Amino acid sequence: MCGRYSLGKQKFELEDRFQAEMLVDFKPRYNIAPSQLVPVITSESPKGFSFFYWGITPDFAKNKPVSQQFINAKAETVHEKVSFKSSFQRRRCLIPADGFYEWKKLGKKTKIPYRFARPDEGLFAFAGIWEEYENDKGETNHTFLILTTAPSPLVSEIHDRMPLILNREDEKKWLDKYTSEQSLKSILAGHSGDELVSYTVSPLVNSVQNDSPSIIRKSSPADQFGNYTLFG
Template identity: 75%
Template sequence: MCGRYSLSKSKIELEERFQADMVVDFTPRYNIAPTQLVPVITSDSPRGFSFFYWGITPDFGQNKPVSQKLINARAESVNEKISFRNSFQKRRCLVPADGFFEWKRLGKKTKIPYRFTLRDEDMFAFAGIWEEYETVSGESQHTFLILTTTPNEVVSEVHDRMPVIISRDQEKKWLDKYTSEADLLKMLNTYPGELMMSYTVSPLVNSVHNDVPGIIRKTSPMDQFGNYTLFG
């Protein structure tokens, strides 16, 4: 499961990297969580950023644990499941990111948070699918899911799943409505481990209310529950 990620870049950096326009202001995000409104690039509007809710809207997700929120879809079956197939065929998106988090369990009560990035620490894009629906009040809402797959050797040390990262040279093809299903499925491979790295971060990432630069700083494992401060 991918349940938290970061996008700590500026609006200008995002526009330059993805060659897409963003008509609203964007504040760098260090701890993105489900139900939050974040930028994506859709197959319907590939030259601009849209802002969709991750998984479900805040109102719908209120008081529900993450385990009950639909935030990911398995890449291995996304083209087969009735609930995802139509979106996979017609409503795909890129989800910009510069890192994601997973937790390694140590014993029954202790979990150590890790951040995973590309080796060059550049931005990348998760493979996503999106949906549009109408609320009870008649408003149009948009949500997205992140596709996941088997982990590479870097991620597997911490977790048994990882988000699908679309290769930069395949991003436009992923959004292209005319790309065949066979070609789309070929893009859902595990990202090469030699192109990624990981490091431990502060347990302050555990709370979705913490969203500051200190979240993505490297932290020694021995300091996980010590005197590490967000601003140190």
């Protein structure tokens, strides 16, 4: 599962990396959580950034609020599931990021937060799908979810799933409306995250109210209660 990630970059950095235009101001985000409005790049508008809510409402669920239940889908089965098949075929997106978080469990209650990022803190993109629906007020909302896959050896030490990170060539194929389903399945079956590094971060990341550069800094291993441990 992926339930928190970071995008601590400036607008011009995002535009340069993804060769897409952002028409609104953007402030770096260090602790992105489900239900929040964040930038994505869609197959319908690959040359520009759109802002969608993280937490998809499947197309069979009419007039429902943004759902925190549906924030991820398994890459291995997304093309088969009734709730996601249509989005996989017609509504794919890239989710820009520069890191993501997972929590290492130590015992029944203790959790240590880790951040996974590239050694150079560079940008990358998760594979995602998106949905459009009307809310109770008749307004059109757009939501997305992140596809997850089997973890790399590094991530497997912490969690049994990780977000599917696309290489640059696959980013273009993922957004291309004419990419065959077989090619898309090959992308979903690819390896992900071998180039990542990890380190422990402050338990401040546990609260979505905290969203500052201090979140992504290396920190001594500490649990959700602020207790430092030697077993991070």
